[in-house]
Amino acid sequence: MAPGLSKFHSGEPVPLRSVPDLSIGEFRTAILSAVNSTRSLAALFGMPAGDRHVRLIAVVADSVTNSLSILSTKVGESYPCLTLECPQAHWFEREIAEQWQVHPDGHPWLKPIRFHAPYRTGNSSSPAPVAGVTDFFAMAGPEVHEVAVGPVHAGIIEPGHFRFQCHGEDVFHLEISLGYQHRGVERALVGGPGKRTIHLMETLCGDTSIGHATAYCEAIEALGGTAVSARAQVLRGVALELERLANHTGDLGALAGDVGYLPAAAYCGRIRGNFLNLTAELCGSRFGRGLIRPGGVGFDVDKPLIAKLQERLAAALKDVEDALGLLWDAPSVQARFEHTGTITRETCEALGIVGPAARACGIERDIRQDFPSGIFRFAQIPISKWHSGDVFARAWLRWLEIQRSGAFVREQFASMPDGPILSPAGTLPADHLVVSFVEGWRGEICHVAITDANGRFAHYKIVDPSFHNWMGLAMAMRNQQVSDFPLCNKSFNLSYCGHDL
16 A cells, blocks of 8 residues: 555545545655555546546555555646556546546547546636547558447447457457447436435446445445345345356357357357346346345345255256356367467556456456455355466356356355345435445446535446456457457457446
8 A cells, every 4th residue: 555545445434534635746656656466546536626626536456455545636627647657547537538627648548438528517728638539549551451340230239339450350459439328327326325326226237237236235335334134145145146147157158159159159148048037036137126225135035935046056057067068178169269369467457457357367356355345254255267368268267257156156045144134224424435346247346435515425436347448358459360359359248338337
């Protein structure tokens, strides 16, 4: 942790007056000295500070001490950028420039990431971002050409634009342009929490409804001092791992389909539905909507339902083992997976990549271990990792996690504690901040809630794991064949709407 900075913890309410308010020079020095292989920039964002200033707030997470540094500074129209010395700040600083019209001087590619109107208006003297929606990084040279994909794709898929700089079939650079379905979720949360807040959380990234709802509920429970029962914590953990099981299985089937291996693709597509149906048995929704609620969970289980779920889970785990046995035993599949879309450990650390993509590079980074909350404070899932950083590693990592998540769910069902499932929510304190972490199936989910003088949300920041990882996909495509893009893309399977919010 940077010298002189206070240490906080995930889920610990912090009075705003306790957050160090530094000069911009001190702020930069603190971040640059803190971020390294074991300390990551979990969040960096702006919020209004009056007098035509913007308050920048940074959250640095230390996976060794399981602690956080939260620091802030006030800036006017510009400040010296962090990105050149701390690549993890790249995407965050582009977001700050777009939202608040604050120019990070020296940023190498200051282009909006969502292309929406700035939150701060009437600041005509503030420099605009240097690149717009139609501006793309370009290379020049004999036989260098561009390949453009999207934003409208062939099939039912969310919009995103990919611009490849190529020499023949070889990709020199990939630029990813998103923001086509920006919904303004963070802005809609200001003034809450209210009746709509939990529904916004469940739908801001539909395939991670459990993960984001859990992060939100843990944030306001921490602020309000709400004690969640052991039974509710177990049900939350089970739901989170069922979400992981369904999505990892679906991804492995899609990867099989991308290399034309149809047996595993067909089997995994069906088995993914079986895992989703287990969540539906819990709460009536295949995506877990309605299950996670402030104070606990909205649905309980009885012994007959647990027995039914255990039986169906065992069958689904056996089916996925058989289907993936076909995948791993096929030399043609391994030939396409191995040495494709490789990211080095050094690149992964520099970019702050999270989740399975990081663990596939040999980095033991997992919120369930580093910043455990809920049931994960008492029941650990062994951390899976691989070392090669390629498509094979990201696929194999998913299989390892399927086995361990499956074992965890079965153990929790077998030892379900008694008790209530819902506790009354407490009142949120005024002028406080809390950071909530959850390890979603894509990786680190970070929610930062800040209350005003009335105990309402003055600001709410959400960092979906995709926000950290899109640049990782761009790096994975360097020196690859352009035809490898579908396979590399699916090996990350990042969220458009989770990024666009």
